[in-house]
Amino acid sequence: MTTALVAPDRPAHRDPNLLRWLAAYAASMAGDGVYYIALSWAAVQAGTPAQAGLVMSASALPRAVLMLGGGVIADRLGPRRVVIGSDAVRCAAVLAVAALLFVTGLGLWPLAALALVFGTVDAVFVPAVGALPARITDKAQLARVQGMRGLAYRFAVILGAPLGGLAVAFGGAVAAFGTAGLLIAVSIPLLISVRVRELPPDDRAADGTTTPWRDLAAGLHYIRRHRVLAPLMLAIALGDLGFTGPLNVGLTLLADERGWGAAGMGWVLAGFGVGAGTASTVLTVRGRLPHAGRSAGGSLVAGCVAIGALAYVPGVLAAVGIALLIGLLAGLSGVLCGALLQTHSDPACLGRVTAVSSLVSLGLAPLTMPLSAAAIGAWGTGPVFVVSAAVCGLGGVVALGVRDLRRAELPG
Structure with a gap:
């Protein structure tokens, strides 16, 4: 269903239409969390560690190769239609594999095929999710929506991880995959009930008279010439490249080196989650922050210092405090960069814009x-964390050094 105008002048947190979308997004992301736990457990049980690693990484290649094309699809077909179709395919694929494993037992090939399907669908799902808010609410509400989306994601992570573990413990991979499929299925009727606005004729994406390749080239040209989006993409890319290594595999190796154990690493991750959730809450409550470009750049620079410091703290308690600070600063820069991307992009190009930004992070x-x-194996945790932090900090330098991005503001 489409309408020319959706909830004008209504605050995002009081808009039932937007809240239905957030509920659908949270259910879908919780299903994702359960799916990844089920996939990793089943792959380890069915093969060697090396084979399990290949299964777990199988989704990365189609996601990376097809992401830009997914942005074109989201803009040409409409993000709501693409998200509904993506969730329907993911739901059907997960439930089909659950049924197959129930009948035949564990096997690597069904798991690898499922991972490939998820990676392919993610390539269109992620850009469409990024383009959808601009079609649901007014531009003045997009910054608040970015904060609300961050909170919905944190809620999904908190729900999905233990739910996946419980499903595996009580019913194995079949129960876990079934649970993931049912959670994703919850999102579909909610998405169908979401109303979206039509774009004005002058702002619509390609109407079929141009080829997808021309649409993609036009989207990349639009980003490259945009005074805010071009440096923003570079800042996001540098931040993601510097952040991903230390806060994923690096943290695991650091915890092992310091003797913190799995419990200690869990507390550090919890500290990061609390900090990131706090940043999303701030934007949700405030609706906008002044000096958004300057604040995003400053948060990246300060966050890089905290990332470098994490490798040198001796105890778990201090590490949790540093991780909370990293989560707060990284979360603040993330929601601000996301809000700037949403509010400064032409709605007709948001699928392609989101695809470019997501290509680096995902x-x-x-x-x-x-x-x-x-x-880390060659030089130790300290030097690698410091180098990664410097790369992350370069993103802040870009944001603070480019005048148009530094002066960028959020509407409100």
């Missing part, structure tokens, strides 16, 4: 994890 940045692990 396609390229994960490739730094094995490199970070190898570098």
